Amino acid sequence: MTTTTDPTTPSDDRRADPPGPPEIDQHLRGGLATALTDGWTLGKRNLKHFTRLPRLLIFSTIQPVMFVLLFGYIFDGAVRGALPNGFPSYLAFVMPGIFVQSTVFRMTQTAVGLADDLDKGVVDRFRSMPMSRSGVLIGRTIADLVRSMAVVVLMAIVGVLVGFRFTSFVGAIGSMAIVGVLGYALSWVFVWLALHVPGAESAQSAAFVFAFPLSFVSSVFVPATSISIGWLAFIARNSPITAAADAARGLAVTGPILAPTLKTLAWSVALLVVFIPWSTHRFRHVQ
């Protein structure tokens, strides 16, 4: 199968008459398969970037680990009494929340990485090649998902070392998975952002303007019901971040599972349905 859509040209015209043809075997795919394999190829590239920049690797893991320790030890005494039933310590409450918060912050790097590629010549080359348009964006978001999941696992290990306990193994996996689903959906929002805010630095600032209130106006650090200002409480109650934090909390420690999980999945699907086509369209016409 080729991806050729031209009706007047035979489908084997990919480099139909190459000058001085060397022996080249191609395995031509089409449509979604191309998008996924191109996404995988570029995802591997982006992950190599991550492992080959040790500074980036170290600092981007230190920060969430620091959050686990700071929140677990500093806030514990002050807020323990205000926790909902079933949470023995603030660490138990905040840990699943920090999974979400860390993932949201990590996903802002999608905007930075994409803006950076756009600034360099490499995206021009990709866009002038007969490859999948969305492959570039899939590769970016997949790599960022893998990265942020690795950080979440690391945070969980550190959390367990300092006394956090998952109720079950399935709960542990489930809580991380639901965070990953929402994180992946959000990374497409940051793709959209990077395509509208030119330049890596402005993309980063814009992403943080978005990520900061989003993760704090939620049940990540405090129960959403404890927010006293009406409109903030309304936002917090309906935020996808709250849904994911509640779902992760339910799965990892205690609390309702089904409702927040469904809400998280609904938000994620809605975001993907809007932002994948919108971002891909925008990417096609970026100048």
Added chain:
Amino acid sequence: MPADEIPAIEVEGVTKRFGETVALDDVDLVVPPGGVVGLLGPNGAGKTTLVRVLATLLAPTAGRARIFGHDVVEEPQVARRNLSLTGQYAAVDGLLTGRENLRMFGDLLQLTTASARRRADELLERFDLVDAADRRASTYSGGMRRRLDLASSLILPPRLAFLDEPTTGLDPRTRNQMWEVIRELVADGTTLLLTTQYLEEADQLANRIVVIDHGRIIADGTGDELKDRAGGITVEVLLADPDRASDACRLLADAGLDPRGVTAPTADLEVPTDSTSGLGTVQRVAGALESAGIAVTDLGLRRATLDEVFLQLTDVLPTDGEEPEPVGTDLDAATNGRRR
């Protein structure tokens, strides 16, 4: 229609506006397959915009462009299969090794794993990068990066290659290496569109030169044709005593010639002529000066350089009240050194 009669590039009335700025203004261009077209113009003339339209990166505001018969807007994926782009900013990934860069593009072009490996090895060999193949590209010199960049655009040999300022910023030796590589590419049958601000580069590589300024094509022809068109030939005279230049000019004007004084290391005055009456003009200049006893240390016929052609073309162009774009510093440097 046989394949080789379809033009490699066909541009009809292409206009591109960015807000108020007109980057391309009703451009027409047909390039048959084979050979090298040099697209020459100062910074901001519209060279890169035209390349970006042709490489399917930018939709024109008006007009049509086709690559081997395939419209860049209506069937971009088919057009892309026939072209490759090497842009001004190297698309090389500095964190990957040279080999990884090439394999990645092989994967993206859906080569089988074995084929992508083999092709990467071949290109590393051909572009003299074998020793550096497993080093990160960020450690490469400027010339090596350009070669790797070009190599990665040739994974599938393109029928048409766009090279956007392939040697800008390279030292002369490295530039010569790039020229060799480019000549080999053309010898293999690839049609090439090369943008450059270096007149010498266009003269060296291109068998057709298209001069673009203010988004319009203002000249189109071989280097020789352009040189003939712009001023043709001059007789240059270097006097033993430069102070007598004004005397000499008066004398030659009286003899019915059209001399002009110049200040250059190789000439004090110039007399325009053409190829048919060139030798006659030399005789008349020599005769007049000799009879007046004005001593001469050098006298000869000289053909216009592309620099002069360029200067003349871009000077005479009506600007239509638009703000004239600054001529690039590289060109300034080139035109100041106007003696070959």
